[in-house]
Amino acid sequence: MAEKGEEEFKKHVDVPDIQLQEILDISSTPEEERKLLWKLDLILIPLMGGAYFLQFLDKLVLSQATLFNLREDLGLHGSQYSWTSAIFYFGYLFWSWPSAYLIVRLPLGKYLAASVFVWGGILMCHAACTNFAGLMVARFFLGAGEAAVAPGFTLATGMFYKREEQPIRQSAWFFGNCLASLFGGLIAYAIGHIHSAITQWKLLFIILGAVTSGYAFILFALLPDTPAKAIFLRSNERAIAVQRTMKDKTGVMDNGKFKWSQAWEAALDPQTWCLALNSFTSNLCNGGITTFTSILTAGFGFSDFQALLMQMPQGGAEIVFLLLTSIAVTFIPSSRIISQILNTIISMIGLILVWKLDEDNRAGRMVGLTLGIVYAINLPISLSMVTSNVAGFSKRSVVSAAIFIAYCVGNLVGPQFFLDSEEPAYPTGIKACMAGLVISIFFLILLYVYYIWENHRRDKLYGKPERATVGEELRDELSNKTDRQIESFRYIL
Numbered sequence: 001m002a003e004k005g006e007e008e009f010k011k012h013v014d015v016p017d018i019q020l021q022e023i024l025d026i027s028s029t030p031e032e033e034r035k036l037l038w039k040l041d042l043i044l045i046p047l048m049g050g051a052y053f054l055q056f057l058d059k060l061v062l063s064q065a066t067l068f069n070l071r072e073d074l075g076l077h078g079s080q081y082s083w084t085s086a087i088f089y090f091g092y093l094f095w096s097w098p099s100a101y102l103i104v105r106l107p108l109g110k111y112l113a114a115s116v117f118v119w120g121g122i123l124m125c126h127a128a129c130t131n132f133a134g135l136m137v138a139r140f141f142l143g144a145g146e147a148a149v150a151p152g153f154t155l156a157t158g159m160f161y162k163r164e165e166q167p168i169r170q171s172a173w174f175f176g177n178c179l180a181s182l183f184g185g186l187i188a189y190a191i192g193h194i195h196s197a198i199t200q201w202k203l204l205f206i207i208l209g210a211v212t213s214g215y216a217f218i219l220f221a222l223l224p225d226t227p228a229k230a231i232f233l234r235s236n237e238r239a240i241a242v243q244r245t246m247k248d249k250t251g252v253m254d255n256g257k258f259k260w261s262q263a264w265e266a267a268l269d270p271q272t273w274c275l276a277l278n279s280f281t282s283n284l285c286n287g288g289i290t291t292f293t294s295i296l297t298a299g300f301g302f303s304d305f306q307a308l309l310m311q312m313p314q315g316g317a318e319i320v321f322l323l324l325t326s327i328a329v330t331f332i333p334s335s336r337i338i339s340q341i342l343n344t345i346i347s348m349i350g351l352i353l354v355w356k357l358d359e360d361n362r363a364g365r366m367v368g369l370t371l372g373i374v375y376a377i378n379l380p381i382s383l384s385m386v387t388s389n390v391a392g393f394s395k396r397s398v399v400s401a402a403i404f405i406a407y408c409v410g411n412l413v414g415p416q417f418f419l420d421s422e423e424p425a426y427p428t429g430i431k432a433c434m435a436g437l438v439i440s441i442f443f444l445i446l447l448y449v450y451y452i453w454e455n456h457r458r459d460k461l462y463g464k465p466e467r468a469t470v471g472e473e474l475r476d477e478l479s480n481k482t483d484r485q486i487e488s489f490r491y492i493l
Helices: 002-013 020-025 030-068 070-074 080-105 108-128 132-146 149-160 163-192 200-222 235-246 260-268 270-299 304-309 312-331 336-356 362-372 374-389 393-417 427-462 470-479
Strands: none
Touching (some): 030 070, 030 108, 030 132, 030 149, 030 163, 030 200, 030 235, 030 270, 030 304, 080 108, 080 132, 080 149, 080 393, 108 132, 108 200, 149 235, 149 393, 163 200, 163 304, 163 312, 163 374, 260 393, 270 304, 270 336, 270 362, 270 393, 270 427, 312 336, 312 362, 336 427, 362 374, 374 393, 374 427
Protein backbone atom coordinates (compact mmCIF):
# COMPACT_ATOMS: atom_id res chain seq x y z
CA MET A 1 0.00 0.00 0.00
CA ALA A 2 2.83 2.38 0.87
CA GLU A 3 4.54 1.59 -2.46
CA LYS A 4 1.33 2.34 -4.34
CA GLY A 5 0.95 5.64 -2.47
CA GLU A 6 4.53 6.56 -3.22
CA GLU A 7 4.05 5.82 -6.92
CA GLU A 8 0.96 8.04 -6.90
CA PHE A 9 2.91 10.81 -5.19
CA LYS A 10 5.72 10.62 -7.76
CA LYS A 11 3.21 10.72 -10.59
CA HIS A 12 1.71 13.95 -9.27
CA VAL A 13 4.83 15.69 -8.01
CA ASP A 14 7.53 14.28 -10.30
CA VAL A 15 10.36 15.10 -7.88
CA PRO A 16 12.87 12.29 -7.28
CA ASP A 17 14.41 13.66 -4.08
CA ILE A 18 11.20 13.92 -2.07
CA GLN A 19 9.38 10.71 -1.25
CA LEU A 20 5.87 10.11 0.07
CA GLN A 21 7.19 8.52 3.24
CA GLU A 22 9.43 11.53 3.86
CA ILE A 23 6.40 13.82 3.86
CA LEU A 24 4.32 11.48 6.01
CA ASP A 25 7.16 10.99 8.51
CA ILE A 26 8.35 14.58 8.70
CA SER A 27 7.72 16.08 12.10
CA SER A 28 8.44 19.78 12.15
CA THR A 29 8.59 21.96 15.23
CA PRO A 30 7.02 25.43 15.34
CA GLU A 31 10.55 26.85 15.30
CA GLU A 32 11.40 24.94 12.10
CA GLU A 33 8.21 26.18 10.45
CA ARG A 34 9.01 29.76 11.46
CA LYS A 35 12.49 29.47 9.97
CA LEU A 36 11.06 28.01 6.76
CA LEU A 37 8.43 30.75 6.55
CA TRP A 38 11.11 33.38 7.11
CA LYS A 39 13.23 31.89 4.32
CA LEU A 40 10.25 31.83 1.94
CA ASP A 41 9.39 35.43 2.80
CA LEU A 42 12.99 36.53 2.41
CA ILE A 43 13.33 35.11 -1.10
CA LEU A 44 9.90 34.73 -2.74
CA ILE A 45 8.26 38.00 -1.68
CA PRO A 46 11.09 40.30 -2.89
CA LEU A 47 11.31 38.31 -6.14
CA MET A 48 7.63 38.70 -6.91
CA GLY A 49 7.42 42.21 -5.48
CA GLY A 50 10.32 43.35 -7.67
CA ALA A 51 8.62 42.04 -10.80
CA TYR A 52 5.33 43.65 -9.82
CA PHE A 53 7.15 46.94 -9.15
CA LEU A 54 8.50 46.86 -12.70
CA GLN A 55 5.15 45.85 -14.16
CA PHE A 56 3.31 48.83 -12.70
CA LEU A 57 6.21 51.14 -13.49
CA ASP A 58 5.95 50.01 -17.10
CA LYS A 59 2.21 50.72 -17.08
CA LEU A 60 2.74 54.24 -15.75
CA VAL A 61 5.34 55.10 -18.38
CA LEU A 62 2.79 55.78 -21.16
CA SER A 63 1.00 58.33 -19.00
CA GLN A 64 4.33 59.89 -17.98
CA ALA A 65 5.53 60.01 -21.58
CA THR A 66 2.67 62.38 -22.44
CA LEU A 67 4.44 65.02 -20.34
CA PHE A 68 7.50 64.68 -22.61
CA ASN A 69 5.59 65.31 -25.88
CA LEU A 70 4.86 61.72 -26.88
CA ARG A 71 1.45 62.70 -28.25
CA GLU A 72 2.92 65.57 -30.27
CA ASP A 73 5.88 63.58 -31.62
CA LEU A 74 3.68 60.69 -32.78
CA GLY A 75 0.88 62.93 -34.02
CA LEU A 76 -1.78 61.49 -31.71
CA HIS A 77 -5.10 63.32 -31.82
CA GLY A 78 -8.68 62.88 -30.67
CA SER A 79 -9.24 59.55 -28.92
CA GLN A 80 -6.04 57.96 -30.26
CA TYR A 81 -4.22 58.30 -26.94
CA SER A 82 -7.10 56.53 -25.16
CA TRP A 83 -6.82 53.69 -27.65
CA THR A 84 -3.07 53.31 -27.13
CA SER A 85 -3.93 52.60 -23.51
CA ALA A 86 -6.88 50.36 -24.32
CA ILE A 87 -5.03 48.20 -26.86
CA PHE A 88 -2.67 47.07 -24.08
CA TYR A 89 -5.61 45.25 -22.51
CA PHE A 90 -6.62 43.67 -25.82
CA GLY A 91 -3.18 42.05 -25.80
CA TYR A 92 -3.57 41.09 -22.15
CA LEU A 93 -7.00 39.64 -22.92
CA PHE A 94 -5.72 37.81 -26.01
CA TRP A 95 -3.02 35.97 -24.05
CA SER A 96 -4.89 35.38 -20.76
CA TRP A 97 -6.56 32.10 -21.72
CA PRO A 98 -3.50 30.56 -23.43
CA SER A 99 -1.48 31.66 -20.42
CA ALA A 100 -3.91 29.98 -18.00
CA TYR A 101 -3.29 26.72 -19.89
CA LEU A 102 0.49 27.18 -20.12
CA ILE A 103 0.81 28.02 -16.41
CA VAL A 104 -0.43 24.50 -15.68
CA ARG A 105 1.50 22.77 -18.47
CA LEU A 106 4.89 24.50 -18.16
CA PRO A 107 7.30 24.95 -15.22
CA LEU A 108 5.77 27.94 -13.46
CA GLY A 109 8.93 29.80 -12.45
CA LYS A 110 10.58 29.46 -15.87
CA TYR A 111 7.44 30.50 -17.73
CA LEU A 112 7.04 33.63 -15.61
CA ALA A 113 10.71 34.57 -16.04
CA ALA A 114 10.40 34.20 -19.82
CA SER A 115 7.28 36.40 -19.78
CA VAL A 116 9.12 39.15 -17.88
CA PHE A 117 12.03 39.01 -20.33
CA VAL A 118 9.71 39.31 -23.33
CA TRP A 119 7.70 42.23 -21.95
CA GLY A 120 10.89 44.13 -21.11
CA GLY A 121 12.08 43.74 -24.70
CA ILE A 122 8.73 44.88 -26.07
CA LEU A 123 8.79 47.94 -23.80
CA MET A 124 12.15 48.94 -25.28
CA CYS A 125 10.63 48.64 -28.76
CA HIS A 126 8.21 51.46 -27.87
CA ALA A 127 11.09 53.90 -28.41
CA ALA A 128 11.19 52.92 -32.09
CA CYS A 129 7.56 53.92 -32.71
CA THR A 130 7.06 56.84 -35.08
CA ASN A 131 3.27 56.94 -35.43
CA PHE A 132 -0.05 55.84 -33.95
CA ALA A 133 -0.07 52.45 -35.72
CA GLY A 134 3.39 51.49 -34.47
CA LEU A 135 2.54 52.44 -30.89
CA MET A 136 -0.68 50.40 -31.08
CA VAL A 137 1.24 47.28 -32.16
CA ALA A 138 3.81 47.74 -29.39
CA ARG A 139 1.13 48.26 -26.74
CA PHE A 140 -0.79 45.16 -27.85
CA PHE A 141 2.21 42.87 -27.50
CA LEU A 142 3.23 44.50 -24.22
CA GLY A 143 -0.17 43.52 -22.82
CA ALA A 144 0.31 39.95 -24.03
CA GLY A 145 3.74 39.83 -22.42
CA GLU A 146 2.45 40.94 -19.02
CA ALA A 147 -0.61 38.66 -18.95
CA ALA A 148 1.04 35.76 -17.11
CA VAL A 149 2.68 37.55 -14.21
CA ALA A 150 -0.06 38.41 -11.69
CA PRO A 151 -2.04 35.14 -12.18
CA GLY A 152 1.23 33.21 -11.95
CA PHE A 153 2.25 34.94 -8.73
CA THR A 154 -1.21 34.22 -7.33
CA LEU A 155 -0.76 30.49 -7.97
CA ALA A 156 2.76 30.58 -6.54
CA THR A 157 1.46 32.17 -3.34
CA GLY A 158 -1.10 29.39 -3.01
CA MET A 159 1.64 26.79 -3.45
CA PHE A 160 3.92 28.06 -0.69
CA TYR A 161 1.62 29.57 1.93
CA LYS A 162 -1.28 28.44 4.11
CA ARG A 163 -4.68 30.03 3.63
CA GLU A 164 -4.34 32.25 6.70
CA GLU A 165 -0.87 33.37 5.54
CA GLN A 166 -1.89 34.27 2.01
CA PRO A 167 -3.58 37.71 2.30
CA ILE A 168 -0.58 39.44 3.82
CA ARG A 169 1.79 37.71 1.35
CA GLN A 170 -0.38 38.65 -1.62
CA SER A 171 -0.31 42.19 -0.27
CA ALA A 172 3.45 41.99 0.28
CA TRP A 173 4.31 41.32 -3.37
CA PHE A 174 1.58 43.76 -4.45
CA PHE A 175 3.54 46.28 -2.35
CA GLY A 176 5.77 46.55 -5.43
CA ASN A 177 2.82 48.21 -7.17
CA CYS A 178 2.60 50.80 -4.39
CA LEU A 179 6.33 51.49 -4.50
CA ALA A 180 6.10 51.99 -8.26
CA SER A 181 3.28 54.47 -7.71
CA LEU A 182 5.35 56.20 -5.03
CA PHE A 183 8.66 56.34 -6.88
CA GLY A 184 7.51 56.10 -10.50
CA GLY A 185 7.10 59.84 -10.82
CA LEU A 186 10.49 60.41 -9.19
CA ILE A 187 12.18 57.96 -11.57
CA ALA A 188 10.52 59.62 -14.58
CA TYR A 189 11.53 63.01 -13.17
CA ALA A 190 15.18 61.87 -13.04
CA ILE A 191 15.12 60.34 -16.54
CA GLY A 192 13.44 63.49 -17.84
CA HIS A 193 16.50 65.50 -16.80
CA ILE A 194 18.89 63.34 -18.85
CA HIS A 195 20.12 65.40 -21.80
CA SER A 196 21.01 63.29 -24.83
CA ALA A 197 20.30 62.93 -28.53
CA ILE A 198 17.43 60.59 -27.60
CA THR A 199 14.24 62.35 -26.50
CA GLN A 200 13.12 61.87 -22.90
CA TRP A 201 10.01 59.81 -23.61
CA LYS A 202 12.09 57.34 -25.62
CA LEU A 203 14.63 57.13 -22.80
CA LEU A 204 11.81 56.21 -20.41
CA PHE A 205 10.91 53.16 -22.50
CA ILE A 206 14.50 52.10 -23.21
CA ILE A 207 15.81 52.33 -19.65
CA LEU A 208 12.82 50.73 -17.93
CA GLY A 209 12.58 47.99 -20.58
CA ALA A 210 16.25 47.10 -20.20
CA VAL A 211 15.96 46.89 -16.41
CA THR A 212 12.89 44.65 -16.73
CA SER A 213 14.55 42.20 -19.14
CA GLY A 214 17.62 42.07 -16.91
CA TYR A 215 15.46 41.25 -13.89
CA ALA A 216 14.06 38.23 -15.74
CA PHE A 217 17.41 36.42 -15.35
CA ILE A 218 17.14 36.74 -11.56
CA LEU A 219 13.63 35.26 -11.68
CA PHE A 220 14.81 32.41 -13.90
CA ALA A 221 17.53 31.48 -11.42
CA LEU A 222 15.58 31.77 -8.16
CA LEU A 223 11.80 31.53 -8.69
CA PRO A 224 10.83 27.85 -8.13
CA ASP A 225 8.26 25.91 -10.12
CA THR A 226 6.92 24.14 -6.99
CA PRO A 227 7.87 23.91 -3.29
CA ALA A 228 9.49 20.55 -4.03
CA LYS A 229 11.84 22.19 -6.56
CA ALA A 230 12.90 25.24 -4.54
CA ILE A 231 16.70 25.31 -4.87
CA PHE A 232 17.07 27.58 -1.84
CA LEU A 233 15.46 24.97 0.47
CA ARG A 234 17.09 21.87 1.93
CA SER A 235 15.46 18.48 1.32
CA ASN A 236 13.70 18.34 4.69
CA GLU A 237 12.53 21.95 4.27
CA ARG A 238 10.97 21.06 0.92
CA ALA A 239 9.09 18.21 2.58
CA ILE A 240 7.86 20.56 5.32
CA ALA A 241 6.89 23.15 2.68
CA VAL A 242 4.75 20.57 0.87
CA GLN A 243 3.22 19.12 4.05
CA ARG A 244 2.28 22.46 5.63
CA THR A 245 0.00 23.51 2.76
CA MET A 246 -1.72 20.13 2.27
CA LYS A 247 -4.38 20.81 4.89
CA ASP A 248 -5.71 23.66 2.75
CA LYS A 249 -6.96 21.08 0.20
CA THR A 250 -6.45 23.56 -2.63
CA GLY A 251 -4.51 21.28 -4.98
CA VAL A 252 -1.06 22.80 -5.04
CA MET A 253 0.49 19.49 -6.11
CA ASP A 254 -0.19 18.80 -9.76
CA ASN A 255 1.06 16.53 -12.52
CA GLY A 256 1.09 19.15 -15.28
CA LYS A 257 -2.17 18.01 -16.90
CA PHE A 258 -4.92 20.54 -17.51
CA LYS A 259 -8.28 19.21 -16.29
CA TRP A 260 -11.07 20.45 -18.53
CA SER A 261 -13.69 19.24 -16.05
CA GLN A 262 -12.31 21.74 -13.55
CA ALA A 263 -12.43 24.49 -16.16
CA TRP A 264 -16.11 23.74 -16.77
CA GLU A 265 -16.82 23.75 -13.04
CA ALA A 266 -15.12 27.14 -12.75
CA ALA A 267 -17.39 28.52 -15.49
CA LEU A 268 -20.49 27.42 -13.56
CA ASP A 269 -19.32 28.49 -10.11
CA PRO A 270 -21.12 31.60 -8.73
CA GLN A 271 -17.95 32.78 -6.98
CA THR A 272 -16.16 32.93 -10.34
CA TRP A 273 -18.77 35.31 -11.70
CA CYS A 274 -18.87 37.49 -8.57
CA LEU A 275 -15.08 37.80 -8.49
CA ALA A 276 -14.85 38.47 -12.23
CA LEU A 277 -17.67 41.03 -12.33
CA ASN A 278 -16.20 42.81 -9.33
CA SER A 279 -12.89 42.92 -11.20
CA PHE A 280 -14.56 44.34 -14.32
CA THR A 281 -16.50 47.10 -12.57
CA SER A 282 -13.65 48.25 -10.31
CA ASN A 283 -11.27 48.37 -13.26
CA LEU A 284 -13.53 50.72 -15.17
CA CYS A 285 -12.03 53.18 -12.72
CA ASN A 286 -8.52 51.77 -12.96
CA GLY A 287 -8.31 52.07 -16.73
CA GLY A 288 -9.23 55.73 -16.69
CA ILE A 289 -7.31 56.90 -13.62
CA THR A 290 -4.07 55.07 -14.50
CA THR A 291 -4.10 56.35 -18.08
CA PHE A 292 -5.05 59.94 -17.36
CA THR A 293 -3.56 60.58 -13.91
CA SER A 294 -0.69 62.71 -15.27
CA ILE A 295 -3.06 64.81 -17.39
CA LEU A 296 -5.53 65.16 -14.50
CA THR A 297 -2.75 66.24 -12.14
CA ALA A 298 -1.36 68.76 -14.62
CA GLY A 299 -4.92 70.04 -15.05
CA PHE A 300 -5.02 70.94 -11.35
CA GLY A 301 -2.46 73.65 -12.14
CA PHE A 302 0.86 71.85 -11.70
CA SER A 303 3.72 72.04 -14.21
CA ASP A 304 4.72 68.90 -16.13
CA PHE A 305 7.59 68.03 -13.78
CA GLN A 306 5.50 68.91 -10.72
CA ALA A 307 2.77 66.58 -12.02
CA LEU A 308 5.28 63.71 -12.00
CA LEU A 309 6.28 64.41 -8.41
CA MET A 310 2.65 64.79 -7.31
CA GLN A 311 2.10 61.11 -8.15
CA MET A 312 4.14 60.24 -5.05
CA PRO A 313 1.30 60.94 -2.56
CA GLN A 314 -0.82 58.40 -4.42
CA GLY A 315 1.81 55.76 -3.81
CA GLY A 316 2.03 56.81 -0.17
CA ALA A 317 -1.73 56.46 0.25
CA GLU A 318 -1.64 53.01 -1.33
CA ILE A 319 1.10 51.91 1.07
CA VAL A 320 -0.78 53.16 4.15
CA PHE A 321 -4.08 51.54 3.19
CA LEU A 322 -2.38 48.35 2.01
CA LEU A 323 -0.70 47.96 5.41
CA LEU A 324 -3.93 48.69 7.29
CA THR A 325 -5.95 46.31 5.12
CA SER A 326 -3.35 43.53 5.31
CA ILE A 327 -3.23 43.74 9.10
CA ALA A 328 -7.03 43.77 9.30
CA VAL A 329 -7.61 40.72 7.11
CA THR A 330 -4.82 38.80 8.87
CA PHE A 331 -6.02 39.35 12.43
CA ILE A 332 -9.76 40.00 12.08
CA PRO A 333 -11.74 36.89 11.04
CA SER A 334 -14.04 37.07 8.02
CA SER A 335 -12.87 40.55 7.05
CA ARG A 336 -11.52 40.14 3.51
CA ILE A 337 -14.67 41.16 1.65
CA ILE A 338 -15.66 43.84 4.18
CA SER A 339 -12.20 45.43 3.88
CA GLN A 340 -12.57 45.60 0.11
CA ILE A 341 -15.95 47.31 0.47
CA LEU A 342 -14.51 49.92 2.85
CA ASN A 343 -11.57 50.66 0.52
CA THR A 344 -13.96 51.10 -2.39
CA ILE A 345 -16.09 53.56 -0.40
CA ILE A 346 -12.95 55.61 0.40
CA SER A 347 -12.15 55.78 -3.33
CA MET A 348 -15.67 56.95 -4.09
CA ILE A 349 -15.31 59.78 -1.56
CA GLY A 350 -12.03 60.80 -3.17
CA LEU A 351 -13.52 60.90 -6.66
CA ILE A 352 -16.45 62.96 -5.42
CA LEU A 353 -13.91 65.54 -4.20
CA VAL A 354 -12.26 65.60 -7.64
CA TRP A 355 -15.63 65.99 -9.32
CA LYS A 356 -17.31 68.56 -7.05
CA LEU A 357 -14.57 70.81 -5.66
CA ASP A 358 -13.89 74.14 -7.36
CA GLU A 359 -11.17 74.18 -10.01
CA ASP A 360 -9.04 76.58 -7.98
CA ASN A 361 -9.02 74.18 -4.99
CA ARG A 362 -6.13 72.15 -6.34
CA ALA A 363 -5.01 70.88 -2.91
CA GLY A 364 -8.45 69.45 -2.17
CA ARG A 365 -8.77 67.90 -5.62
CA MET A 366 -5.27 66.41 -5.29
CA VAL A 367 -6.29 64.83 -1.98
CA GLY A 368 -9.37 63.45 -3.73
CA LEU A 369 -7.32 61.95 -6.56
CA THR A 370 -4.92 60.46 -4.02
CA LEU A 371 -7.78 58.77 -2.15
CA GLY A 372 -9.40 57.83 -5.44
CA ILE A 373 -6.86 55.07 -6.10
CA VAL A 374 -7.26 53.29 -2.72
CA TYR A 375 -9.59 50.73 -4.39
CA ALA A 376 -6.51 49.38 -6.22
CA ILE A 377 -5.23 47.63 -3.10
CA ASN A 378 -8.28 45.34 -3.23
CA LEU A 379 -6.55 43.31 -5.94
CA PRO A 380 -4.20 41.29 -3.67
CA ILE A 381 -7.05 40.63 -1.23
CA SER A 382 -9.26 39.45 -4.09
CA LEU A 383 -6.47 37.21 -5.38
CA SER A 384 -5.95 35.77 -1.90
CA MET A 385 -9.60 34.70 -2.01
CA VAL A 386 -8.85 32.75 -5.17
CA THR A 387 -5.92 30.90 -3.59
CA SER A 388 -7.89 30.29 -0.38
CA ASN A 389 -11.36 29.52 -1.76
CA VAL A 390 -10.74 27.80 -5.09
CA ALA A 391 -9.39 24.24 -4.93
CA GLY A 392 -8.05 22.30 -7.89
CA PHE A 393 -5.00 23.57 -9.75
CA SER A 394 -6.69 23.80 -13.15
CA LYS A 395 -9.83 25.37 -11.70
CA ARG A 396 -7.81 27.97 -9.83
CA SER A 397 -5.87 28.90 -12.95
CA VAL A 398 -9.16 29.37 -14.85
CA VAL A 399 -10.76 31.49 -12.10
CA SER A 400 -7.60 33.58 -11.89
CA ALA A 401 -7.64 34.00 -15.68
CA ALA A 402 -11.32 35.00 -15.58
CA ILE A 403 -10.55 37.72 -13.04
CA PHE A 404 -7.76 39.10 -15.19
CA ILE A 405 -9.84 38.89 -18.36
CA ALA A 406 -12.48 40.97 -16.58
CA TYR A 407 -9.65 43.23 -15.43
CA CYS A 408 -8.67 43.72 -19.08
CA VAL A 409 -12.20 44.46 -20.26
CA GLY A 410 -12.69 47.00 -17.47
CA ASN A 411 -9.42 48.70 -18.35
CA LEU A 412 -10.43 48.67 -22.01
CA VAL A 413 -13.78 50.31 -21.42
CA GLY A 414 -12.78 52.77 -18.67
CA PRO A 415 -10.58 55.15 -20.73
CA GLN A 416 -13.31 55.57 -23.35
CA PHE A 417 -15.32 57.66 -20.88
CA PHE A 418 -12.46 60.18 -20.67
CA LEU A 419 -13.47 62.34 -23.60
CA ASP A 420 -10.84 64.39 -25.41
CA SER A 421 -13.22 67.36 -25.52
CA GLU A 422 -13.36 67.40 -21.68
CA GLU A 423 -9.59 67.57 -21.04
CA PRO A 424 -8.22 68.13 -18.41
CA ALA A 425 -11.13 67.72 -15.92
CA TYR A 426 -12.85 64.75 -17.63
CA PRO A 427 -16.15 64.95 -15.66
CA THR A 428 -17.77 62.11 -17.64
CA GLY A 429 -14.80 59.86 -16.93
CA ILE A 430 -14.85 60.64 -13.19
CA LYS A 431 -18.60 59.89 -12.99
CA ALA A 432 -18.09 56.60 -14.88
CA CYS A 433 -15.39 55.63 -12.38
CA MET A 434 -17.74 56.27 -9.46
CA ALA A 435 -20.51 54.24 -11.10
CA GLY A 436 -18.13 51.31 -11.58
CA LEU A 437 -17.13 51.39 -7.92
CA VAL A 438 -20.77 51.39 -6.76
CA ILE A 439 -21.53 48.31 -8.87
CA SER A 440 -18.38 46.59 -7.65
CA ILE A 441 -19.63 46.96 -4.05
CA PHE A 442 -22.83 45.19 -5.10
CA PHE A 443 -20.90 42.16 -6.37
CA LEU A 444 -18.76 42.05 -3.23
CA ILE A 445 -21.90 41.96 -1.07
CA LEU A 446 -23.33 39.23 -3.32
CA LEU A 447 -20.14 37.15 -2.90
CA TYR A 448 -20.23 37.61 0.88
CA VAL A 449 -23.82 36.37 1.05
CA TYR A 450 -23.04 33.41 -1.24
CA TYR A 451 -20.11 32.24 0.89
CA ILE A 452 -22.20 32.40 4.08
CA TRP A 453 -25.04 30.49 2.44
CA GLU A 454 -22.75 27.82 0.95
CA ASN A 455 -20.86 27.24 4.22
CA HIS A 456 -24.17 26.91 6.08
CA ARG A 457 -25.50 24.49 3.44
CA ARG A 458 -22.40 22.30 3.74
CA ASP A 459 -22.56 22.27 7.53
CA LYS A 460 -26.16 21.06 7.36
CA LEU A 461 -25.37 18.46 4.70
CA TYR A 462 -22.02 17.12 5.94
CA GLY A 463 -21.71 18.42 9.49
CA LYS A 464 -18.94 20.62 10.84
CA PRO A 465 -15.58 19.73 9.25
CA GLU A 466 -13.20 17.77 11.49
CA ARG A 467 -9.42 18.06 11.50
CA ALA A 468 -7.97 15.51 9.06
CA THR A 469 -4.85 13.40 9.57
CA VAL A 470 -1.73 14.06 7.50
CA GLY A 471 -2.53 10.96 5.43
CA GLU A 472 -6.05 12.17 4.70
CA GLU A 473 -4.75 15.62 3.80
CA LEU A 474 -2.23 14.06 1.42
CA ARG A 475 -4.98 11.97 -0.16
CA ASP A 476 -7.11 15.07 -0.81
CA GLU A 477 -4.06 16.89 -2.15
CA LEU A 478 -3.08 14.09 -4.51
CA SER A 479 -6.65 13.77 -5.77
CA ASN A 480 -6.50 17.44 -6.89
CA LYS A 481 -10.22 17.78 -6.22
CA THR A 482 -12.05 21.08 -6.41
CA ASP A 483 -13.59 23.01 -3.54
CA ARG A 484 -17.05 21.82 -4.59
CA GLN A 485 -15.94 18.17 -4.49
CA ILE A 486 -14.26 18.19 -1.06
CA GLU A 487 -16.96 17.84 1.61
CA SER A 488 -14.84 19.36 4.39
CA PHE A 489 -13.99 22.50 2.39
CA ARG A 490 -15.32 25.78 3.81
CA TYR A 491 -15.01 29.23 2.27
CA ILE A 492 -13.13 32.09 3.92
CA LEU A 493 -14.93 35.42 4.08
